[in-house]
Amino acid sequence: MAGKDDETQTSLEGVIDDVRSVIDHAHEAFIAMDAGGFVIDWNPQAQRTFGWSREEAVGQVLADLIIPPRYRDAHWVGLRHYLDTGEGPLLGKRLELSAIDRSGREFPIELTITRQPSSSAPRFSAFLHDISERRLSERLLRAQHAITSVFAGAQSTREAMSGVLAGLGEAMGWQLGAWWSYEDGAQVLGCWEVWRSDPALAPEFEQVSLGLELAPGVGLPGRVWASGKPAWTADIAADPSLPRSQAAARTGLHASLCAPIFCNHKFRGAIEFFSVQTGAPDRATREIIATIATQMGRFIGLLDERSGLIAKLERLALTDELTDLPNRRAWQQGLERELALARRHGRPLCIAMLDLDHFKRYNDTNGHQAGDGLLREIAQTWRAQLRSSDILARYGGEEFSLLLSSWPIEMAETALERVRAATPQGQTCSAGLAAFDGSESGEELVSRADAALYEAKAGGRDRSVVAKPGVP
Structure with missing residues (x-):
């Protein structure tokens, strides 16, 4: 029995050693x-x-x-x-x-x-x-999904940033985020957008940030701008060299991380996040923010391309293809805009309708290509006689429309005669001029100018007629 007990004991000890x-x-x-x-x-x-x-x-x-x-x-x-x-x-x-x-x-x-x-x-x-790495990977995926969704529905970078800051801040566990950028040619960064996880959190810090301008090297965003690399601090409230340290101390913000955004190798701005806890962000968090910042740069590039394409399409939709002047739709939009300003501020506004005399005869004699060339030359010549604020448009066919803002009827008539006198190739035109009476609609104003144009043509052409107030 003793031998068997010894074997059992030895076996148990072996099992224990194996488990250990x-x-x-x-x-x-x-x-x-x-x-x-x-x-x-x-x-x-x-x-x-x-x-x-x-x-x-x-x-x-x-x-x-x-x-x-x-x-x-x-x-x-x-x-x-x-x-x-x-x-x-x-x-x-x-x-x-x-x-x-x-x-x-x-x-x-x-x-x-x-x-x-x-x-x-x-x-x-x-x-x-x-499981820190797994959690960070999950947060990265959530952050990537958040910014992808936001950029997919945004029309501009500035519009996207509010959603990007919220999505990224929530995914990474930050309490406040900011987007810093600059106007082309500017020498300072401005805070364009702020997100807070809780509306009651740090409103003073938000206001200080939105009113701040940072030169290269100043503050975390300025340091990022100057170096092109992420920057962080374990406690912004404890660093008096940072412009918002006192505001951070009063509002309970501490750790901060800022990363640059580059698009096509050009610095476009910086994203900045804050925590109510102290401590420098770990390497994994910094790498995630850097990865997200790189992806944001690509999205901004795509958004720029899309915005440029949309702007081009909008311009084409509002531009006369032959003369490169605003078309009738664009002119009507400009008229409604200027009428609203004239009503609000009580300032004068005049419009003119111009029609080339005997243009069909010119086309029949010289051909349609020559007629198109004349229209282009007239558009260019007339445009040169006007202020940048005036709107000259091709209204249709050989008819043009002219909007003269802030000028009383006497000055508008002088400008109109200067335009008519500059008409090239000996071509003449007739015009009707009308001054806004302070209350009429755009349609009524155009109707009065049209009636004056008809009167000018009926009176022998190559002249302008000023519409009588209130008479269509």
Whole structure:
């Protein structure tokens, strides 16, 4: 019997050694705790994860080593509840919790807690691992999805930035974000957009930011502009060299990270985020923001191309193809806009309708190509006689329309005669001129100018007639 007992003992010792070897070589941290909350086992991976050696950890209170202070009370309540009732709703389940390492850095872990089989007082063990990289990857995917969705529906970069800051800030766990950019040729950055996770958070800081202009090298956005590289601070409130440090201190903002946005190798601005916690962003977070910033630059480039194409299409839709003047639609839009200003400010406004005399005869004699050439030359010549604020348009065929803002009828008549006198190739034209009476509609004003044009043509052509007030 003694021999068999010795074999059994040897076999058990071998199993124990094997289990110990598995635990010590595991890629996951292994921690065991007794009923009093003290560490009784701690493998090498636990040391690598939390920074405490086995010798330092065993015998210490587990909660003091790895549980964030705000969760320790809940830990003790749960442990006492299990010891009193035997109920452990978290035992055997895969959990995602927060932990801290020796330096105080907080990070997410995944673990499963089990009770070790024992006839004595309860003991608990858990295999666990750091899931920071997985969480960051998930946040990166959420952030990428957020900015993709925003840029897909935006018409301009400025329009997109509000949604981009919100999507990226929420995905990465920041509390405030800002977009800094500049007008072409400007020597300072301005804050164009601010997002806050809570409307009650830091309104003063938002106002200070929106009213601030930063030269290259000044503040985090200015440093990013000057260097072309991300910049960050563990606590903006503690750095008096940063322009908004006092506002940050008053509003509870601390850690900050800023990254440049480049589009086609040109600096377009910077995104900046703030946290209510202190501490420099870790390398993974900085890499994610840099990746997102690069992608944003590409999106901005695509948005610029689309905006340029839309602007070109809009211009084509409002431009006469032959003369390159505004077309009838564009002129009517300009007329309604100027009428609204004239009503609001009580300033004068005149319009003229011009028609080339005997243009059909010119076409029949010289051909349609020559007629087209004459129309182009007339458009160019007449345009040169006018102010940049005046609107000369091709109304249709050989008829043109002219809008003269801020000029009373006498000055408008002088300008109209100057235009008619400049008509090239000996061509003549007739014109009807009407002054806005302060209350009529655009259609009524055009009708009066048209009636005056008809009167000029009926009176022998090559002349202008001023419409009588209130007479269509």
